[in-house]
Amino acid sequence: MILFLGTQYFHLVRKSLGRRKVRTVFTVLSVFVAFVLFALLAALRTGFSGGVELAGADRLITIHKVSLIQPLPASYEADMESVDGVLDATPATWFGGVYQDKRNFFPQIAVEPAEWLAMYPEYVLTPAERESWLAHRTGAIAGRSLAEKYGWSVGDRIPIQATIWQRKDGSKTWEFTLEGIYDGVEEGTDTTQFFFRQDYLQEARAYGEGLVGWYVIRVADPERAAEVAEAIDAEFANSPAETKTSTERAFVQAFANQIGDIGAIVIAILGAVFFTILIVTGNTMAQAVRERIGELAVLKTLGFTDLRVLALVLAESLLICGLGGGLGLLLGWAVVGHVDAGSILSAFYLKGSDVVRGVVLIVLLGVVAGILPALRAMRLDVIAALRRG
Amino acid sequence: MSEDILIHLRDVTKTYRRGREAVEVLRHLDLEVPRGDFVALMGPSGSGKTTLLNLIGGLDRPTSGEVEVEGQRIDRLSGSRLAAWRSRHVGFVFQFYNLLPVLTAERNVEVPLLLTGLSRAQRKRHVAAALGVVGLSDRARHRPRELSGGQEQRVGIARAIVTDPTFLLCDEPTGDLDRTTGTEILELLVALNREHGKTIVMVTHDPRAAGFARRTLVVEEGRLRPAEEAVA
Numbered sequence: 001m002i003l004f005l006g007t008q009y010f011h012l013v014r015k016s017l018g019r020r021k022v023r024t025v026f027t028v029l030s031v032f033v034a035f036v037l038f039a040l041l042a043a044l045r046t047g048f049s050g051g052v053e054l055a056g057a058d059r060l061i062t063i064h065k066v067s068l069i070q071p072l073p074a075s076y077e078a079d080m081e082s083v084d085g086v087l088d089a090t091p092a093t094w095f096g097g098v099y100q101d102k103r104n105f106f107p108q109i110a111v112e113p114a115e116w117l118a119m120y121p122e123y124v125l126t127p128a129e130r131e132s133w134l135a136h137r138t139g140a141i142a143g144r145s146l147a148e149k150y151g152w153s154v155g156d157r158i159p160i161q162a163t164i165w166q167r168k169d170g171s172k173t174w175e176f177t178l179e180g181i182y183d184g185v186e187e188g189t190d191t192t193q194f195f196f197r198q199d200y201l202q203e204a205r206a207y208g209e210g211l212v213g214w215y216v217i218r219v220a221d222p223e224r225a226a227e228v229a230e231a232i233d234a235e236f237a238n239s240p241a242e243t244k245t246s247t248e249r250a251f252v253q254a255f256a257n258q259i260g261d262i263g264a265i266v267i268a269i270l271g272a273v274f275f276t277i278l279i280v281t282g283n284t285m286a287q288a289v290r291e292r293i294g295e296l297a298v299l300k301t302l303g304f305t306d307l308r309v310l311a312l313v314l315a316e317s318l319l320i321c322g323l324g325g326g327l328g329l330l331l332g333w334a335v336v337g338h339v340d341a342g343s344i345l346s347a348f349y350l351k352g353s354d355v356v357r358g359v360v361l362i363v364l365l366g367v368v369a370g371i372l373p374a375l376r377a378m379r380l381d382v383i384a385a386l387r388r389g
Numbered sequence: 390m391s392e393d394i395l396i397h398l399r400d401v402t403k404t405y406r407r408g409r410e411a412v413e414v415l416r417h418l419d420l421e422v423p424r425g426d427f428v429a430l431m432g433p434s435g436s437g438k439t440t441l442l443n444l445i446g447g448l449d450r451p452t453s454g455e456v457e458v459e460g461q462r463i464d465r466l467s468g469s470r471l472a473a474w475r476s477r478h479v480g481f482v483f484q485f486y487n488l489l490p491v492l493t494a495e496r497n498v499e500v501p502l503l504l505t506g507l508s509r510a511q512r513k514r515h516v517a518a519a520l521g522v523v524g525l526s527d528r529a530r531h532r533p534r535e536l537s538g539g540q541e542q543r544v545g546i547a548r549a550i551v552t553d554p555t556f557l558l559c560d561e562p563t564g565d566l567d568r569t570t571g572t573e574i575l576e577l578l579v580a581l582n583r584e585h586g587k588t589i590v591m592v593t594h595d596p597r598a599a600g601f602a603r604r605t606l607v608v609e610e611g612r613l614r615p616a617e618e619a620v621a
Binding site for chain 2: 006008009011012015016018019294295298299300301302303304305306307308382383386
């Protein structure tokens with residue numbers, strides 16, 4: 001708006017806001033707090049839905065029909081790969097251990113290394129790390145966030161206390177050698193997980209031989225994903241371990257929905273906050289205009305057009321919202337960057353699209369809060385206002 | 390001689406509505422103000438002095454008749470064009486100064502220049518010159534509340550002349566000042582008229598203030614008469 005008016009008006013707009021400093025500061029603070037909240041809730045929503053957005057469109061997840069915690073036979077892999085439309089299937093098993101302390105919980109999953117890395121190209125290792133993991137049965141890889149959290153380096157020995165899988169020797173301590181630290185190809189890729197080899201688990205655990213937790217399947221044509229999922233489940237129908245197959249996206253979404261519809265909750269909270277802020281800012285602008293009807297009349301007398309007066313008032317409103325909202329977004333972004341939510345959420349960051357949404361919201365708030373007072377200023381009857389003094 | 394006439398009102402009538410009643414404030418009024426003139430408009434309260442001033446200044450439009458300034462019919466201009474015209478041609482001086490309290494004297498004087506395409510440096514030069522003319526260069530950084538009434542009115546006059554307008558319209562410029570300070574302001578207006586050639590139309594209640602003008606007209610019953618005729 002200042003650019004529309006011309007930068008020479010910035011001083012006038014800024015000084016007009018300085019007329020009631022305390023009121024302006026509190027209004028800016030209100031907007032500021034609202035946008036800090038916006039940034040935090042947007043990051044939270046990303047945390048809960050990020051996996052959904054990043055889930056591969058060409059991947060299916062097959063679990064036991066009863067529940068995720070029921071195991072499936074390891075022999076299903078070959079059968080699944082024979083289903084029309086399936087390119088590859090690879091097993092995974094939840095380990096569920098803790099590192100050093102019960103509070104140090106993070107996902108540990110037993111996988112087939114080569115197949116897993118082929119299935120998830122978003123997990124990036126150096127060629128040397130990949131080769132090393134493939135070569136060492138007790139080897140494991142960890143995501144960058146996880147490794148940084150615990151200060152791990154490649155080559156470290158990492159003992160994990162099992163809560164499910166006891167070893168054949170009666171011990172509950174499983175030792176792994178960190179062979180690599182993977183990065184994500186894009187922001188939001190989950191780098192809080194720990195993967196180790198399925199063959200190590202199969203060989204050393206006291207029970208559960210020949211069983212795996214679930215399967216990840218790559219399909220040739222994502223358009224036919226539903227059809228392929230039905231075919232897989234039909235393959236194992238009426239067997240002792242019937243399956244339930246869904247797209248990875250639907251699987252992750254269902255997992256997130258167990259907590260609640262985070263998106264709807266976030267929108268409801270933000271809706272209430274922004275409605276309140278709109279009232280606060282709108283009231284500030286209405287008062288600001290009411291207090292200086294005479295001054296606005298003088299500006300019009302001196303040759304300010306109706307539109308220019310409208311723009312001046314809107315610029316004030318936008319400046320309040322821009323200042324509060326901009327600083328709020330900035331602080332929210334900084335806080336999100338420093339919050340360690342890795343043990344709760346796979347991703348907790350402010351997405352570029354949310355920053356854009358925030359900026360659009362700032363502009364909308366500024367315009368909506370200022371438009372009625374601005375219209376009043378624009379329609380001001382100069383002669384009547386000057387007569388009132 | 391018509392080229393010497395800066396402001397020309399022909400057969401101007403202005404009617405206001407008060408409820409169902411139509412009040413004719415100005416009736417078939419004619420006025421000619423030559424360039425370089427200093428005219429005082431006097432008359433009782435409610436006689437239509439300020440209405441006349443508003444018509445000349447392009448703040449209001451006549452119900453009928455013509456208002457011509459420098460050969461241009463301003464009563465035919467649209468609202469935005471009239472605003473632009475005011476910014477170029479009219480310098481307004483108010484009874485209660487009407488300065489923006491949040492701005493310093495120099496920033497107040499700068500306000501009309503914001504509507505021009507001048508750079509900040511050019512605007513500063515114009516502001517300094519205007520404040521120099523009214524003798525307030527040393528108060529440039531002061532806010533209105535830090536100035537006396539007379540100084541505030543000088544800032545108001547500096548604001549009125551900073552764009553070098555075609556003419557000045559002064560509405561009771563000494564109405565809020567004591568006699569001594571009022572005299573100083575009137576002497577400043579006389580200087581602007583005599584030394585800088587500014588055409589001035591001033592509304593006043595005060596016959597002593599009117600005495601500083603080149604001529605005085607009285608608004609009575611919606612018409613203009615020379616002061617002597619009115620008194621007689």
